[in-house]
Each structure stands twice: as C-alpha cells, then as structure tokens.
Amino acid sequence: MTASFHDQGGSFRWPPGYRAAAAFTFDLDAESAILVDAPEAATRLSVMTHQAYGPRTGVPRLLRILERHGVRATFFVPGYSAERHPEAVRSIRDAGHEIAHHGYLHEPPAQLSPADEERVLLRGLEALDRVAGVRPVGWRAPMWEASDASPGILARHGFRYDSSLMDADRPYVLAASPAAAAPKAADGDAPAPARAAPSAASVDAASTHPGSGAPTLVELPVQWSLDDWEQYVYLPGLSGSGLIESPSKVAELWSLELDALAADGGLFVLTNHPFVSGRASRALALERVIERALATEGLWVASLEEIAAHVETLGLVPVRHEPPVVPDILNRRGGPG
Numbered sequence: 001m002t003a004s005f006h007d008q009g010g011s012f013r014w015p016p017g018y019r020a021a022a023a024f025t026f027d028l029d030a031e032s033a034i035l036v037d038a039p040e041a042a043t044r045l046s047v048m049t050h051q052a053y054g055p056r057t058g059v060p061r062l063l064r065i066l067e068r069h070g071v072r073a074t075f076f077v078p079g080y081s082a083e084r085h086p087e088a089v090r091s092i093r094d095a096g097h098e099i100a101h102h103g104y105l106h107e108p109p110a111q112l113s114p115a116d117e118e119r120v121l122l123r124g125l126e127a128l129d130r131v132a133g134v135r136p137v138g139w140r141a142p143m144w145e146a147s148d149a150s151p152g153i154l155a156r157h158g159f160r161y162d163s164s165l166m167d168a169d170r171p172y173v174l175a176a177s178p179a180a181a182a183p184k185a186a187d188g189d190a191p192a193p194a195r196a197a198p199s200a201a202s203v204d205a206a207s208t209h210p211g212s213g214a215p216t217l218v219e220l221p222v223q224w225s226l227d228d229w230e231q232y233v234y235l236p237g238l239s240g241s242g243l244i245e246s247p248s249k250v251a252e253l254w255s256l257e258l259d260a261l262a263a264d265g266g267l268f269v270l271t272n273h274p275f276v277s278g279r280a281s282r283a284l285a286l287e288r289v290i291e292r293a294l295a296t297e298g299l300w301v302a303s304l305e306e307i308a309a310h311v312e313t314l315g316l317v318p319v320r321h322e323p324p325v326v327p328d329i330l331n332r333r334g335g336p337g
Helices: 039-043 045-069 079-083 086-094 114-130 150-156 202-207 247-263 282-295 303-310
Strands: 020-027 073-077 098-102 171-174 213-217 265-273 299-301
Touching: 020 247, 020 282, 020 303, 039 045, 045 086, 045 114, 045 213, 073 079, 073 086, 079 086, 079 114, 086 098, 086 114, 098 114, 098 303, 150 213, 213 265, 213 303, 247 265, 265 282, 282 299
Parallel strands: 020 073, 020 265, 020 299, 073 098
Antiparallel strands: 171 213
16 A cells, blocks of 8 residues: 555555455443433433443344354443443453443543543453453543543553544554653642553553554544444433434445445444444344445454554554644634634
8 A cells, every 4th residue: 555644654454355444343331421421310210221221232132233243343341331231241241242441431531631531541441350351452532532641541551552533544553642651640639540660461562663662552543424323312401413313324324434445445443332223223224234344345344453453563653643733813812803
C-alpha cells in the first residue's frame, strides 16, 4: 500500500489472503451509561429495566448468533456492569469472546483529570479481574471521548490497543505521550493510586516502536455511523431524538459501509449495545450484516485483539496527535466581530 498520514512508510498490510477486515464489537453499558449522568434515574424502574435488557436478554441472543456463525467478537465492559451482571460477563468469557475495558461507570475520560482517569481505569480493571478473571488488552473510551492523557495512561498499564479515535479507515500505531504516562493529581485531588512502576507483566505487554523504546498503542478507528445508539435509542428526557429507525434501514446503512471499506482495504468496526441491538428484529438485521461480512471475499472477520496483534507485527511509524492551537480571535469575549 502507498504511504499515507497514518502509514508514512507505506508498510501496512493485512494478513496473507485478506484485503480488508471487519470486527463486531459490543459495549455492555447496561445501567452505567444512564447513571453516570443521571444517578437519580436509579429509582426509575422502567428506565433501569430498559438498560438491563442488554445483559439479561440481549447478550444471550447475541451470543447465539455469534456461535451460529463462528464469529469471535469483542465486548467492551464497564466495571460497574461486570459487578451488577456478573453472570452475563462470565457467559461472554465462557463463549470465547474477547472482554475489553470500557471505564467503570461509563465515565468520559475527556471530562476527567488525568489522575481521575487513571483511578477509573484501575477500578474497572479490578472489577473485570474479580468478576471474570480477565486482564483486558484493549480499551474503548466511554462515549468515544478519549483525552489527550489517555494513550499514555493506557500504555503505562500495559494495554495494547485503543478503539476510540476517528481519523482513519485502517488501523495505525498511536504514540503514547510520555507526559501523560504518569498523570499528576489535579489541584485539590488526592494523588493517583500508588504505582511506582508497572509490573513486569505490564512492561512486557506494553507495545513499543522498534528502535525508539517509546510506548505505543495500536489504534483501531471507529465512526458514529457504525454505532447502533444513534439509530435506535430513545429514552424520554435522557437520550435519543425520538426517531427510532427501521432495522432494515440500519442494516442497509451498515452494509453500504461494509462494502465500501472492504473494497478500499479498510477496517469495518461495528459497535452495538446489547440493550439496543439485542432486541429481536434488530438482532436479526445485525445477523444479516454478519452473514454479508462472512460472504465477502478476502474479508478477515476477527476480534479487535486479533487485529491489533497483527498490526503490532508491521513496524508502523507511530502517529502522534497534537491538540490544535486555538486562534486568539476565538477566545475574545463575544467572539469575532
């Protein structure tokens, strides 16, 4: 492939025999996605059962579909969801799917100090270990709101990939900022949890760019059009526009993007939520998209963990994201004249 912003050396390749890849991913948000912003909703029984549909009914249905087609998926699980619905999380583990990290109570990292972001990360790790005995290698920012500090914090704790950013159609290697790797407490905050140095296992797991020793992550990009929340979710006063799309229209949207990315050598990452796409007609539409992916010649259908492991072998030059400098005119009181 030719050089690009994300692949300066033009060395990106899919495994032999494949021209593109697809991953089917699920965010097991359950109640956490509501409670993080509206804790008072805990006493709204209809709302809480709407969210609990995911682990109680949606997950079993989705696991049956995945088993039927021999697809290994990636499930991003908030620590709170694991604690509240341990049997659902263990059923995902026992079915052989990847379990990845998705915060503790679905906290958007961009709204946290680096110290608080690290505390949330550790609390989520502890919950997943305690409930399912898993140590994730992948992470997705709740609400896809990663912070500038996120890559460094993730690398410090041995994560191998992120799936939150939106500037590419293919995987790339993301540089982890050294400044973010050891976040300091914000004013008035308690110090971050004591981690004088990562464990030996964490150091071994952390990716580095050959020849530099600098920490890196594999980035597996996402996009809002490949997320079921925007298509289906409606909770009065809490989320959604009130428009609930037809599953056939959604399947068409996703299939068009699948075909286009496959033709262009890209990565199709579909994000579903069990409380959303675990509903009967929506799960059926999702199954049609899975079948289409499996029937696409040269398309590698795999978990994000497997895709990231391949990308690590390519020796890609890391991409470093620098925050834009906001022009002074936008900071003037009252805005431009």
